[in-house]
Amino acid sequence: MGDDRLDKLTDGQRACLRMVFAHMSSKEIARELKISSHTVDQRLRSAMQLLSVASRVEAARLLAAHEGAGAYQSSVYQPPYIAPAAEEPMIGPSVDQGAGQQLTGQSDAVKEEQLAYEAAPAPTPPKRGYMLPIPTSGRKRNDLDWKRRLTWIVAIAMLSALSFGMLLAGLDALSRLV
Template sequence: MASKSVPAVPIERLARLTPGQRVCLRLVHQRLTSKDIAREIGISPHTVDQRLRQAIEILGVSSRVEAARAFAAAEADGYQSLIYQAPYIAEDADPAPALSPDIGDRWREANAVHEMQAPYLAFASSQPARFIAPLPVRRGERNDLTIMQRLGWTIAVAVGTALSAGIFLSGIEALGTIATAAKRALS
C-alpha cells in the first residue's frame, strides 16, 4: 500500500486559520463527518462545511482530508506527543471566583480541588445515557439505536397503541350500555 503524501503548507497560511477552522480540521483528521463535527462542537453542519471550505482555500489544497493531514503534520512538527495524550488540550471550565481574605482555608482547599477537577468534568458530561429513548431530546442529537432497539420500540408503540384503542373502544361501549340502560329505566 502506497503511503499518502502530506502537502507542505507554509506557516503564513497556517497562521491565517481561525480557531474554529483549526478545531474542524482536527476533527476531520479524526475521521469525523460534518454532522458528527457539528454535534461535537455545537454548530450546524453547514457552518462546519463552510469553515472547512475556507480552510481548504487558505491552505491551498484540494480536499478536506488533505487540509486535515497538512494541518495535523504542521501541528505535529511543534508538538511532541506522549503515548496517551491528545494533540490538543480541552478548554478550561469557567475560571474560579476571586477569593476574599475573610474566607477560610477549607473554602480555598475545596476551590483548589474544583479547579484541578475541571478538565475531567468536561469529559464526564459526555457520557451516554443508559436508557435510550427513540425521541430526540435536544436539537442535533443523533439517534444511535441499534436495529434490535428500533424493532423493540416499534413493537412497544404498536402494542401500546392497540391497548389504548381497546381501552377507548370498551369505554365507549360501556357508555353506550349505560345510556341504553338509562333509557329503559326512564321508559
C-alpha cells in the first residue's frame, strides 16, 4: 500500500490509531484526548475506510509500521500501576530500648515499620444453629440449604395456621359473650 493513504490521515485519526496500537479502548482514548468516545469511533472508522482495512488494529499496525514504531505487541493485560514490592519487616530489637530490654532482646513495643505485619484476628465462623431465612450480619441472602429452607417453610405455614385458628377461636369466644 502506498504512503499517500497514510499521509491523508488527520492528526486526530493518527492520535487515535497510536492509542489503539497501545491497546487502549475507545473510552480510554476519549478520556485521554478529552473527546467523546463516539468521536473516537468515528475517527477510527474513517481511518479504516481510508486505509481499506477491516479492523482498527490493522489500521494501527499500518500507521505504526509507517512511523517506525516497531513490531506490534500482543495484547497481554498488564495493570497500569504496579504496586512496589513490600519491604522486609524489622524483627530485631529496637534501637531506643531501655538497658534491661537490650540484654534480653525482647520488647513489647511494636515498631512503626512492623504495624502492617501484625496478624489480624481470625474471623469467627458463623453459628450453624438456628439460621434465619433473612439476611443477617456476616451472611448472604440465600445461603440456606434446601433442607433448612423447607423446614422454615413448614414452620411458617404451621405458625400461620395456628395463628389463624387462634384468631377464629377468639372471635367465636367474643361472639358468645355478646
